[in-house]
Amino acid sequence: MMTRIAKLLSKWPSSKALLFACFTGLAALALMVAAILWPKPIIVVLGMSVAQGFGGIAFLLFLVSVAAEYRRDTGATSKP
Amino acid sequence: MTEHFTIPGVLTLVTAALAALLLVHHLLARPAITTATKVRLLFGLGVFPILTAALNTAEGMHRTTTREFCGSCHVMGDHLRDVENPDSLSLASRHGRNPHIGESNCYVCHANYGMMGYPLTKITGMKHVYYYYFGGYKDWPIEKAVAEIRMNEPYPNSNCMQCHSGKLESWRNVREHSALLEDLTSNKVACASAGCHGYSHPFSKKAREEKQAAR
Numbered sequence: 001m002m003t004r005i006a007k008l009l010s011k012w013p014s015s016k017a018l019l020f021a022c023f024t025g026l027a028a029l030a031l032m033v034a035a036i037l038w039p040k041p042i043i044v045v046l047g048m049s050v051a052q053g054f055g056g057i058a059f060l061l062f063l064v065s066v067a068a069e070y071r072r073d074t075g076a077t078s079k080p
Numbered sequence: 081m082t083e084h085f086t087i088p089g090v091l092t093l094v095t096a097a098l099a100a101l102l103l104v105h106h107l108l109a110r111p112a113i114t115t116a117t118k119v120r121l122l123f124g125l126g127v128f129p130i131l132t133a134a135l136n137t138a139e140g141m142h143r144t145t146t147r148e149f150c151g152s153c154h155v156m157g158d159h160l161r162d163v164e165n166p167d168s169l170s171l172a173s174r175h176g177r178n179p180h181i182g183e184s185n186c187y188v189c190h191a192n193y194g195m196m197g198y199p200l201t202k203i204t205g206m207k208h209v210y211y212y213y214f215g216g217y218k219d220w221p222i223e224k225a226v227a228e229i230r231m232n233e234p235y236p237n238s239n240c241m242q243c244h245s246g247k248l249e250s251w252r253n254v255r256e257h258s259a260l261l262e263d264l265t266s267n268k269v270a271c272a273s274a275g276c277h278g279y280s281h282p283f284s285k286k287a288r289e290e291k292q293a294a295r
Contacts, residue, residue: 022103032136
């Protein structure tokens with residue numbers, strides 16, 4: 001299991017994942033701001049559900065990217 | 081666009097703007113993944129958005145209790161106009177003029193009483209949103225909505241009695257209250273009925289009767 005995760009992290013495209021996370025994060029923020037500015041029922045519901053899902057995905061991508069970069073850094077320094 | 085901003089509402093906009101600035105900067109500059117970039121993104125994707133989500137939820141929970149929000153679906157238009165009519169003598173309008181609950185009088189009267197009242201009311205509210213957007217209510221003319229949309233179950237007297245407590249002497253001193261105490265607590269007799277305090281939204285009863293007579 002740990003080997004699988006390590007393999008996945010070593011191949012993780014951090015730069016692309018972070019760019020995608022930024023777009024997803026911006027979409028989440030836009031929905032939340034819309035819920036404040038135009039508080040119609042469907043927008044408020046989306047702001048408190050879908051937007052939080054998008055935000056969660058973006059943050060998860062960030063965390064995985066940081067872990068992948070850490071893995072690469074430590075892997076590189078531990079090589080003889 | 082809303083005219084009433086609350087502190088959580090303003091803070092939501094501020095934290096969202098800060099997060100957006102960091103994210104847009106990353107998208108435009110496309111910097112190398114250094115420690116500084118990671119810290120910036122921690123704030124742009126983590127700290128500020130989490131704050132935004134928490135504040136937005138607090139604001140959303142508050143916003144969904146306001147009369148303006150309930151009246152934003154057109155099927156509630158007549159209810160809203162009646163409540164806001166200073167000359168209306170309906171039970172709902174009289175409660176709407178009460179300064180303690182005025183702005184939230186739909187929620188205060190219709191929210192379930194008890195420990196789980198708040199989440200249960202919000203879940204029921206989600207059903208209303210579903211029916212409005214996906215159940216066809218959105219396309220109903222207001223006349224049809226007023227005549228046909230009705231409460232899922234009879235209005236519980238316990239909702240009235242969260243403010244008009246049956247334990248108060250002034251309440252118990254009313255002869256009708258003490259005579260009907262059992263029926264009132266078991267919901268056999270409604271506080272908001274023609275024989276007692278009148279209907280909350282009498283125009284909807286009238287519309288329903290007219291519709292039934294036409295059939």
